[in-house]
Amino acid sequence: MPDLLLELFSEEIPARMQAKAAEDLRRMVTDRLVAEGLVYEGAKAFATPRRLTLTVHGIPARQSDLKQERKGPRVGGAEAAIQGFLKATGLASLDEAKIQRDPKGDFYIALTEKPGKPTLDVLAEILPMIIRTFPWPKSMRWGERSAKPTSLTWVRPLHSIVATFGLETEEPEVVPFELNGITSGQTTRGHRFMAPAEISVRRFEDYEAKLQAAKVVLDPQRRKDIILADAKELAFAQGFELVEDPVLLDEVSGLVEWPIVLMGSFDAEFLSIPGEVIRATIRNNQKCFVVSDPKTGKLTNKFILTANIEASDGGLAIVAGNERVIRARLSDAKFFYETDLKTKLEDRLPKFENIVFHEKLGTQAERIARIVRLAAEIAPLVGADVEKTKRAAQLAKADLVTEVVGEFPELQGLMGKYYALAQGEDASVAAASEDHYKPQGPADRVPTDPVSIAVALADKIDTLVGFWAIDEKPTGSKDPFALRRAALGVIRLLVENKIRLNLVSVSDFHSSVLDETKMRMAQAKAKVSGGFSVIANAHTTQLWNGRQVRVNSFDLLNFFVDRLKGQLREQGARHDLVDAVFSLGGQDDLLMVVRRVEALAKFFDTDDGKNLRAGVKRASNILGIEEKKDKRAYDGAPDAALFKLDEEKALAKAMAEVGPEAGAAVAKEDFAGAMTAMAKLRPAVDAFFDKVKVNDDDAAVRENRLKLLNEIRAATRAVADFSKIQD
Amino acid sequence: MRPERSFQGFILALQRFWADQGCVILQPYDMEMGAGTFHPATTLRALGPKPWKAAYVQPSRRPKDGRYGQNPNRLQHYYQFQVIIKPSPPDLQDLYLKSLAAIGIDSSLHDVRFVEDDWESPTLGAWGLGWECWCDGMEVSQFTYFQQVAGVECSPVAGELTYGLERLAMYVQGVDRVYDLNFNGREGAEKVTYGDVFLQAEQEYSRHNFEHSDADMLFKQFTMAEEACKKYLDAGWKDNKREAHLMALPAYDQCIKASHVFNLLDARGVISVTERQSYIGRVRDLAKACGEAWMRTEAGGSSPSLRGESL
Numbered sequence A: 001m002p003d004l005l006l007e008l009f010s011e012e013i014p015a016r017m018q019a020k021a022a023e024d025l026r027r028m029v030t031d032r033l034v035a036e037g038l039v040y041e042g043a044k045a046f047a048t049p050r051r052l053t054l055t056v057h058g059i060p061a062r063q064s065d066l067k068q069e070r071k072g073p074r075v076g077g078a079e080a081a082i083q084g085f086l087k088a089t090g091l092a093s094l095d096e097a098k099i100q101r102d103p104k105g106d107f108y109i110a111l112t113e114k115p116g117k118p119t120l121d122v123l124a125e126i127l128p129m130i131i132r133t134f135p136w137p138k139s140m141r142w143g144e145r146s147a148k149p150t151s152l153t154w155v156r157p158l159h160s161i162v163a164t165f166g167l168e169t170e171e172p173e174v175v176p177f178e179l180n181g182i183t184s185g186q187t188t189r190g191h192r193f194m195a196p197a198e199i200s201v202r203r204f205e206d207y208e209a210k211l212q213a214a215k216v217v218l219d220p221q222r223r224k225d226i227i228l229a230d231a232k233e234l235a236f237a238q239g240f241e242l243v244e245d246p247v248l249l250d251e252v253s254g255l256v257e258w259p260i261v262l263m264g265s266f267d268a269e270f271l272s273i274p275g276e277v278i279r280a281t282i283r284n285n286q287k288c289f290v291v292s293d294p295k296t297g298k299l300t301n302k303f304i305l306t307a308n309i310e311a312s313d314g315g316l317a318i319v320a321g322n323e324r325v326i327r328a329r330l331s332d333a334k335f336f337y338e339t340d341l342k343t344k345l346e347d348r349l350p351k352f353e354n355i356v357f358h359e360k361l362g363t364q365a366e367r368i369a370r371i372v373r374l375a376a377e378i379a380p381l382v383g384a385d386v387e388k389t390k391r392a393a394q395l396a397k398a399d400l401v402t403e404v405v406g407e408f409p410e411l412q413g414l415m416g417k418y419y420a421l422a423q424g425e426d427a428s429v430a431a432a433s434e435d436h437y438k439p440q441g442p443a444d445r446v447p448t449d450p451v452s453i454a455v456a457l458a459d460k461i462d463t464l465v466g467f468w469a470i471d472e473k474p475t476g477s478k479d480p481f482a483l484r485r486a487a488l489g490v491i492r493l494l495v496e497n498k499i500r501l502n503l504v505s506v507s508d509f510h511s512s513v514l515d516e517t518k519m520r521m522a523q524a525k526a527k528v529s530g531g532f533s534v535i536a537n538a539h540t541t542q543l544w545n546g547r548q549v550r551v552n553s554f555d556l557l558n559f560f561v562d563r564l565k566g567q568l569r570e571q572g573a574r575h576d577l578v579d580a581v582f583s584l585g586g587q588d589d590l591l592m593v594v595r596r597v598e599a600l601a602k603f604f605d606t607d608d609g610k611n612l613r614a615g616v617k618r619a620s621n622i623l624g625i626e627e628k629k630d631k632r633a634y635d636g637a638p639d640a641a642l643f644k645l646d647e648e649k650a651l652a653k654a655m656a657e658v659g660p661e662a663g664a665a666v667a668k669e670d671f672a673g674a675m676t677a678m679a680k681l682r683p684a685v686d687a688f689f690d691k692v693k694v695n696d697d698d699a700a701v702r703e704n705r706l707k708l709l710n711e712i713r714a715a716t717r718a719v720a721d722f723s724k725i726q727d
Numbered sequence B: 001m002r003p004e005r006s007f008q009g010f011i012l013a014l015q016r017f018w019a020d021q022g023c024v025i026l027q028p029y030d031m032e033m034g035a036g037t038f039h040p041a042t043t044l045r046a047l048g049p050k051p052w053k054a055a056y057v058q059p060s061r062r063p064k065d066g067r068y069g070q071n072p073n074r075l076q077h078y079y080q081f082q083v084i085i086k087p088s089p090p091d092l093q094d095l096y097l098k099s100l101a102a103i104g105i106d107s108s109l110h111d112v113r114f115v116e117d118d119w120e121s122p123t124l125g126a127w128g129l130g131w132e133c134w135c136d137g138m139e140v141s142q143f144t145y146f147q148q149v150a151g152v153e154c155s156p157v158a159g160e161l162t163y164g165l166e167r168l169a170m171y172v173q174g175v176d177r178v179y180d181l182n183f184n185g186r187e188g189a190e191k192v193t194y195g196d197v198f199l200q201a202e203q204e205y206s207r208h209n210f211e212h213s214d215a216d217m218l219f220k221q222f223t224m225a226e227e228a229c230k231k232y233l234d235a236g237w238k239d240n241k242r243e244a245h246l247m248a249l250p251a252y253d254q255c256i257k258a259s260h261v262f263n264l265l266d267a268r269g270v271i272s273v274t275e276r277q278s279y280i281g282r283v284r285d286l287a288k289a290c291g292e293a294w295m296r297t298e299a300g301g302s303s304p305s306l307r308g309e310s311l
């Protein structure tokens, strides 16, 4: 079956758009073909800086004929209906119609056949349409035709189109169409500088080979392979190591049709700038790779560039040119770095008074002040020195207004650390600049220094409490302020560092700190409008753990719980255990929640655990039903005098031992110990349900037995609500 | 005057090349501006249906780029060579490469690349798509197909080339520091370098731009230019009807002025982040109003019956 070759040849396509464009082209053409009834065997798309290419092979030469059956009016129906039917179906008279009987009577049926079109004609229709509606992220008009409203838009000016269709054994045909003054044909061009002449192509096989001969590597993956292999080898040959960078590799491979990898160097004097700054400079601005010395693990004064041309001097001029630019860039970076070093971080803080963090949450300066207060509050809880923590929180964001971070935003925090160290700050204080942003994602490192932990928690909790207060919570897939990530960060900080924090109390405390900012803003607004200030710090509260807390704090706790469940689910752990723990109520210490969950998970993996759970569940169910029926709770101690059966007595006895033992273990937060103690209940519980009928005819006995069941439930509730656990 | 010998010879070679392509060779605009794009021969002439081809050198002032003469290729005052052709010809990329050859950049020896750089001037209300042109990793030119200028759709689209003259000349002369460029092509005692001409100026203006410029005065100048621009625009509408405009160019001068004063204030660090946006917006509003007025002038494509009229 015949194949299609399509090439759209244009001026340089932005590297970042190439891969998606190739995929879009493949999808659009093949979808359209299938919609036209043309099922193909395979398709592959490619992109270089100057061309998008698609090959689709094994397309039928023509559409198959389309048989259609259309039901018409009833035999003997109204004349108008019959005329309408003939007209719509194109039949000359009713003689050409079939008659079909169905339960409602006899009907005319028209059998028409729509002959399939040659694929060449179909392609000539669909290709221009696809090109016209191609989904470039940004497209443009150009040239004389741009004055007309109908002019074609493309990512950059489109120059020529190759579109051929045909069998391997025959001369293929050009898919004929015209678009914006471009006529489709069989001519393309090779490399812009090394093979600019026109090339005539037939089909994909000779097209790809001729391009290769004309210094164009069509396949982006091959270009990447070449660059990576050559770069590694160049570095290795000098005893160094390429610092691999897949994102940069992607981009660089989209900037060349014929990759030539070369190595250059820069003045070793620049190695006095932090390595990250050197890398950012060389990578972001020059799209070159950096190289490290395996002996020291540090950067060396080398870089690797990818040129698009085999230069007549072997690349000497190109390397020299790139070295010159990198020197200027590094000289700029050094200027920025050294300028930054001249100003102390604390002296930069006044600048934050003019930087708005969020229009409803005040300035960055106010935010920093809040973080300082909260971090100081948290510090003793995580074993951090309060003064150091305050200092760290004060300085942690100061690098945002430095020159280097202005130039390379991705270096925020890290530069703060360098500047803090340079001005002689304590190592923990300096580290907090970088580490308080962490963890940024599931793969990111969690800080372990108490000072960093305190500031990191304060930073994230300020964000969460703040956006909760102004009702900017994440919805569905929308989370513009990355609040989910902040909450997960808090969870990991607490759990991995084994930190106990009562989140509801902390949120409540911080909400009142935030009220001060809101008050200030309300007053400022009132001043501007000349009116009175209505101080808007009213908030609703609810009862929680026997005290009034803000509804927002409680709501935020639930947000944490959901994140925790999600995280456990992702780790393959049982998130229903989280529900079992939380439904006890009053739990806002995530570390303890996780501990309980872990103990439960382990326990329920044992037979004792499984059976005990079944027993407790049964007890809870019975209690639930009876409590509802009687509209009362069966709390209070059972009366030993009312026990009639041995199994009852045995259970009561076991309870009397296990209850205090488990309670003591829970008090020591030894949840595993509590579970081990509870395991001892199992035989007694099993025997009880085997032999004892709870709803005894004697009301007093019945009540006593229900009270006993309640004791079991209560004892296990020291750790979790077993009834919430799924089987 | 060979282009690889002297900075001035280099400029002359570029001018000659574009003159041969039929461009009007203009002289620099006599006002301080951040880029050749601000020259009315680009900003305003890019608008409207009339064909236009021009090329010129434009001294460009970027107060924030001052480095006290320390940076090898970044200057707070440098020369741009600007080419504007409307409608954009189909072979503009080729013409650009030929112009490089004319100034001695051999594209079989150097790595010339077109790297995505979508140009946008928030102060001019303008945007276009195109590239930074790299020569061996150095950004030497900006290449743009204007899509919108002064808030007006370009119809037809103009192609704009902006060469960074010093950086290109450094290439061609093979020097590492801009201040080492040979300016006049002489050797020995008669040789004048770029540093001889501009190093002191870079140092003085860096001090001025970052440390001493009179911010109070500049704030006032900004407001004055803004008010004058609006005043001239109002007064320019013929017969008070918004059909024909008779003073778009003088009004636009004030927009250029406001833009440069803003750049000075910005370099001085006296504009806060929030205010910054509002200043940019104010300049843009002026630029847009000037563009709108220009479209109602003869050169902007409005009816020629205006010729010879006065206010």
Ligand SMILES: Nc1ncnc2c1ncn2[C@@H]1O[C@H](COP(=O)(O)OP(=O)(O)O)[C@@H](O)[C@H]1O
Residues within 6 Å of the ligand: B034, B035, B036, B037, B062, B065, B073, B074, B075, B076, B078, B080, B119, B132, B139, B140, B141, B142, B162, B163, B164, B165, B166, B167
């Ligand atoms: N501060 C500077 N000093 C010297 N040359 C510069 C400077 N800034 C830019 N250039 C050169 O001028 C060219 C055009 O600059 P660019 O910033 O892209 O201009 P525009 O603002 O007109 O788009 C650049 O390609 C670069 O070579």
Ligand SMILES: [Mg+2]
Residues within 6 Å of the ligand: B117, B132, B139, B142
């Ligand atoms: Mg640029």
